[in-house]
Amino acid sequence: MTGVNEIRSAFLDYFGKNDHQIVESGPLVPRNDPTLMFANAGMNQFKNVFTGLETRDYARAATAQKVVRAGGKHNDLDNVGYTARHHTFFEMLGNFSFGDYFKERAIEHAWTLITREYGLPAEKLLVTVYSEDEDAAVLWKKIAGLTDDRIIRIPTSDNFWTMGDTGPCGPCSEIFYDHGDHVAGGPPGSPDEDGDRFIEIWNLVFMQYEQTADARLDLPRPSIDTGMGLERLAAILQGVHNNYDIDLFKAIIGASVNVTGVEAEGDALASHRVIADHLRSTAFLIADGVLPSNEGRGYVLRRIMRRGMRHAHLLGAKDPVLFKLIPTLIREMGQAYPELGRAEALITETLTLEEKRFGKTLDRGMGLLESATSDLGEGGQLDGETAFKLYDTYGFPLDLTQDALRPRGIQVDTDAFDAAMARQKAEARANWSGSGGTATDTIWFGLKEKFGATEFLGYETEKAEGVV
Ligand code: ATP
Ligand code: MG
Ligand code: MG
Numbered sequence: 001m002t003g004v005n006e007i008r009s010a011f012l013d014y015f016g017k018n019d020h021q022i023v024e025s026g027p028l029v030p031r032n033d034p035t036l037m038f039a040n041a042g043m044n045q046f047k048n049v050f051t052g053l054e055t056r057d058y059a060r061a062a063t064a065q066k067v068v069r070a071g072g073k074h075n076d077l078d079n080v081g082y083t084a085r086h087h088t089f090f091e092m093l094g095n096f097s098f099g100d101y102f103k104e105r106a107i108e109h110a111w112t113l114i115t116r117e118y119g120l121p122a123e124k125l126l127v128t129v130y131s132e133d134e135d136a137a138v139l140w141k142k143i144a145g146l147t148d149d150r151i152i153r154i155p156t157s158d159n160f161w162t163m164g165d166t167g168p169c170g171p172c173s174e175i176f177y178d179h180g181d182h183v184a185g186g187p188p189g190s191p192d193e194d195g196d197r198f199i200e201i202w203n204l205v206f207m208q209y210e211q212t213a214d215a216r217l218d219l220p221r222p223s224i225d226t227g228m229g230l231e232r233l234a235a236i237l238q239g240v241h242n243n244y245d246i247d248l249f250k251a252i253i254g255a256s257v258n259v260t261g262v263e264a265e266g267d268a269l270a271s272h273r274v275i276a277d278h279l280r281s282t283a284f285l286i287a288d289g290v291l292p293s294n295e296g297r298g299y300v301l302r303r304i305m306r307r308g309m310r311h312a313h314l315l316g317a318k319d320p321v322l323f324k325l326i327p328t329l330i331r332e333m334g335q336a337y338p339e340l341g342r343a344e345a346l347i348t349e350t351l352t353l354e355e356k357r358f359g360k361t362l363d364r365g366m367g368l369l370e371s372a373t374s375d376l377g378e379g380g381q382l383d384g385e386t387a388f389k390l391y392d393t394y395g396f397p398l399d400l401t402q403d404a405l406r407p408r409g410i411q412v413d414t415d416a417f418d419a420a421m422a423r424q425k426a427e428a429r430a431n432w433s434g435s436g437g438t439a440t441d442t443i444w445f446g447l448k449e450k451f452g453a454t455e456f457l458g459y460e461t462e463k464a465e466g467v468v
């Protein structure tokens with residue numbers, strides 16, 4: 001069996017041999033892109049190279065990039081535990097050409113690598129192309145010998161990549177693997193495409209246009225940006241369907257079974273998977289300088305951590321347990337990402353502290369949630385006041401409450417939740433100005449409103465952690 005570490009190395013070796021500069025992963029917190037919450041694709045660190053703002057002394061590169069998709073444009077948090085193929089943290093393998101080779105060479109590289117180096121059976125592969133990109137369809141026939149029925153033409157924006165409203169853009173072509181008819185799901189472009197039978201493994205983006213405010217121009221030197229999910233590729237190479245069954249996740253889930261004493265089967269399976277996933281995001285985010293807080297990136301991290309903790313609680317854990325999984329994670333991934341080992345003490349302390357804090361209110365909050373929903377069946381709705389109380393007094397982020405109720409088909413009245421939040425803000429403002437409002441107060445409340453509730457929860461959550 002080929003382990004994740006060897007699969008990653010084989011990718012980088014292949015492109016290294018083909019004159020690509022092997023570049024280290026960029027950090028999860030992008031250095032020069034305030035518009036981006038977390039790195040969500042391999043191309044992020046090269047954005048300015050693609051637009052021409054920056055030049056490098058190489059025109060081809062390959063990376064294994066750390067990616068978190070748990071907020072902003074790509075948010076896969078709610079998919080974790082429900083699909084076979086989504087993580088909040090994953091590694092994206094990519095090769096890039098900055099005005100060097102283009103479509104033909106990119107398709108050749110991709111096809112050679114997956115069918116010859118990795119040895120995937122060609123008959124299980126199919127591709128999508130943008131419906132207007134006849135060149136790509138012709139190249140797939142020529143290079144891979146794919147027949148028309150396995151080149152699916154997609155007319156939607158799914159197969160047309162843009163960097164923003166303006167800037168480089170172009171069609172893309174995605175490679176899918178058919179896991180077989182024992183898995184539910186239809187081919188890309190079909191109504192049932194969100195199933196897990198045909199799994200997208202690699203996205204090739206052909207940046208060939210420049211979108212300006214009023215025209216789409218041909219780029220004189222088109223570029224290539226690709227991204228392949230390492231864990232999805234590993235699943236195929238290891239003969240398993242679900243990403244969570246690959247060697248790396250088996251090790252972490254095995255450790256989770258050990259520390260909780262609950263086997264990974266039945267209802268517990270999803271919890272172990274969520275724990276393993278959220279542990280990776282947590283550790284990698286902390287290693288890259290994010291700490292749990294009540295605003296911005298730190299609040300996304302806190303939400304991920306608390307969701308993981310609720311699953312540990314579901315498995316019966318009464319004391320902090322997640323921090324005990326860190327050594328396993330470092331054993332599996334520390335060689336490829338030495339920052340994990342360097343930050344081990346910080347990760348362990350941060351996680352333990354957060355587990356202790358939330359542990360104080362988690363159990364009681366779950367009790368309140370149970371009693372408030374005991375009469376509700378599928379299709380029911382939790383009132384916004386209770387959801388707000390859970391949030392305000394027990395430190396339950398709204399999405400954690402929603403996640404807890406989802407298996408029972410119960411929703412949260414989010415309008416009423418928002419109303420309760422707005423009322424509390426208004427009350428706080430009134431109390432504050434009652435004690436002699438100043439210009440500074442006005443600025444403070446203005447900021448709080450501008451950035452929204454999730455960004456400024458300091459005192460609410462402190463209160464939650466302090467009293468109970
Ligand atoms: P999907 O349609 O399955 O959600 P995507 O189209 O959003 O994937 P891209 O943005 O094209 O994904 O990212 C490039 C590659 O990264 C995908 O082809 C896939 O292999 C991998 N990938 C994307 N999202 C995830 C995720 N949440 N977890 C693991 N791998 C992912
Ligand atoms: Mg997606
Ligand atoms: Mg897709």
Ligand code: MG
Pocket residue numbers: 174200203
């Ligand atoms: Mg894609």
